[in-house]
Amino acid sequence: MTGRGRPRRADVDEGVLRAAIELLLERGYAGLSPDEVAERAGVAKTTLYRRWPTKDHLAVAVVARLQDDDEITDSGDIRRDLPAYLEKIAAGLNRMRGAGRTGDDPSAGTVAELVAAAARHPDVGALERDVYARRNALAHALLERAVERGELRADLDVEALFDQLTGALYYRVLITGLPVGRAYAERLVDTALRGAAREKE
Amino acid sequence: MTGRGRPRRADVDEGVLRAAIELLLERGYAGLSPDEVAERAGVAKTTLYRRWPTKDHLAVAVVARLQDDDEITDSGDIRRDLPAYLEKIAAGLNRMRGAGRTGDDPSAGTVAELVAAAARHPDVGALERDVYARRNALAHALLERAVERGELRADLDVEALFDQLTGALYYRVLITGLPVGRAYAERLVDTALRGAAREKE
Numbered sequence: 001m002t003g004r005g006r007p008r009r010a011d012v013d014e015g016v017l018r019a020a021i022e023l024l025l026e027r028g029y030a031g032l033s034p035d036e037v038a039e040r041a042g043v044a045k046t047t048l049y050r051r052w053p054t055k056d057h058l059a060v061a062v063v064a065r066l067q068d069d070d071e072i073t074d075s076g077d078i079r080r081d082l083p084a085y086l087e088k089i090a091a092g093l094n095r096m097r098g099a100g101r102t103g104d105d106p107s108a109g110t111v112a113e114l115v116a117a118a119a120r121h122p123d124v125g126a127l128e129r130d131v132y133a134r135r136n137a138l139a140h141a142l143l144e145r146a147v148e149r150g151e152l153r154a155d156l157d158v159e160a161l162f163d164q165l166t167g168a169l170y171y172r173v174l175i176t177g178l179p180v181g182r183a184y185a186e187r188l189v190d191t192a193l194r195g196a197a198r199e200k201e
Numbered sequence: 202m203t204g205r206g207r208p209r210r211a212d213v214d215e216g217v218l219r220a221a222i223e224l225l226l227e228r229g230y231a232g233l234s235p236d237e238v239a240e241r242a243g244v245a246k247t248t249l250y251r252r253w254p255t256k257d258h259l260a261v262a263v264v265a266r267l268q269d270d271d272e273i274t275d276s277g278d279i280r281r282d283l284p285a286y287l288e289k290i291a292a293g294l295n296r297m298r299g300a301g302r303t304g305d306d307p308s309a310g311t312v313a314e315l316v317a318a319a320a321r322h323p324d325v326g327a328l329e330r331d332v333y334a335r336r337n338a339l340a341h342a343l344l345e346r347a348v349e350r351g352e353l354r355a356d357l358d359v360e361a362l363f364d365q366l367t368g369a370l371y372y373r374v375l376i377t378g379l380p381v382g383r384a385y386a387e388r389l390v391d392t393a394l395r396g397a398a399r400e401k402e
Contacts, residue, residue: 105323106326106330107319107320107323107326108316108319108320109320111320112316112317112319112320112321113317113320115309115313115316115317115375115376116313116314116316116317118308118309118313119308119309119310119312119313119314120313122306122308125307125308125378128376129307129376129377129378132376132377133377136377150399151398151399152397152398152399153395153396153397153398153399153400154399156392156397157388157391157392160369160385160388160389160391160392161392161397163369163372163373163377163389164365164366164368164369164389164392164393165365166372167365167368167369167370167371167372167373168361168364168365168368168369169368170368170371170372170375170376171364171367171368171371171372172364172368174316174371174375175316175329175330175333175371176330176333176334176337176364177326177330184361187358187361188361188364188365190358190361191357191358191361191362191365191393192365192392192393192396192397193396193397193398194354194396194398195354195393195394195395195396195397195398196353196354196357196362196393196394196396197352197353197354197394197395197396198351198352198353198354198355199354
């Protein structure tokens with residue numbers, strides 16, 4: 001006995017997901033082959049398929065992993081933290097939109113493929129919705145702390161506010177094909193914080 | 202000569218699109234067969250394929266046609282007109298989400314398939330983005346008239362506001378799977394018009 005046994009499950013998962021992210025960004029959704037991911041990660045195909053039965057399951061796991069990489073910073077200043085977090089979401093969307101291709105294609109690319117994968121398999125859809133629910137709970141908590149500090153109004157509908165901010169980013173990427181980034185994130189936060197109604201005199 | 206000639210192109214288009222909408226709602230995206238649409242509309246397959254080379258082209262034409270059916274009402278009261286228009290968008294999304302299926306499946310269904318179709322073919326994507334650009338210009342004009350009347354503030358970023366309102370609806374349908382309808386439309390408009398920042402004392 002040497003003390004070396006089978007790698008721990010968490011290490012296997014991490015290795016597979018890292019290889020899957022790499023391959024997805026290189027080749028796009030069409031080029032994400034679970035067999036090749038297994039080979040790059042140095043795990044048996046059966047190990048991979050036992051954990052992620054289809055390519056769509058693997059793709060949702062990649063999305064969850066990438067979201068966990070994006071920290072939500074709470075500096076105590078919501079006018080700074082909110083554009084910063086939206087900019088991270090935009091960067092993630094831009095990375096997926098451009099996965100596996102070059103040039104300025106305005107289409108949603110892999111972002112659209114991930115949405116379609118979630119719609120295609122009920123269990124993948126349930127996983128995907130769970131990933132977003134857990135993730136968005138953290139963003140809602142960020143907003144609630146700003147309400148408690150008195151930066152945001154006391155009766156704010158934090159869920160509606162966050163849906164509007166992040167929803168605008170997804171809408172541009174998935175539907176209108178317009179660019180998203182820091183400047184647009186700032187426009188969104190400014191518009192949402194000030195409100196659209198004419199100020200009372 | 203009897204005076205009856207070939208039907209006008211606009212009439213053929215209308216008949217094909219009506220048949221396509223009917224079939225899409227009945228069977229969902231997977232069940233949208235251009236051959237069956239041609240048969241139901243009573244036109245030659247070659248006529249249909251000349252105008253819409255693939256099922257994806259036909260599907261985008263259906264989306265454009267359905268959007269044209271949704272009137273944007275301007276009553277002169279933006280607090281009434283905006284929730285009403287968002288409710289129409291939500292109803293359209295709900296109809297597509299539920300196309301071809303029964304029960305309370307929270308997945309995006311045909312909405313996701315349409316997004317994927319636009320991402321798959323560059324020319325379909327360009328058509329889809331054009332449909333939304335033309336449509337959203339009408340919504341922007343509605344908001345601009347409310348600015349001119351003094352209901353909304355003079356320096357409002359109408360594009361950012363509209364992206365937030367409509368984007369939240371698409372985000373719920375495509376990503377989080379939560380319901381959209383009148384009550385949610387009202388929450389969105391209230392949140393966006395009042396603004397999230399604490400009111401100045």
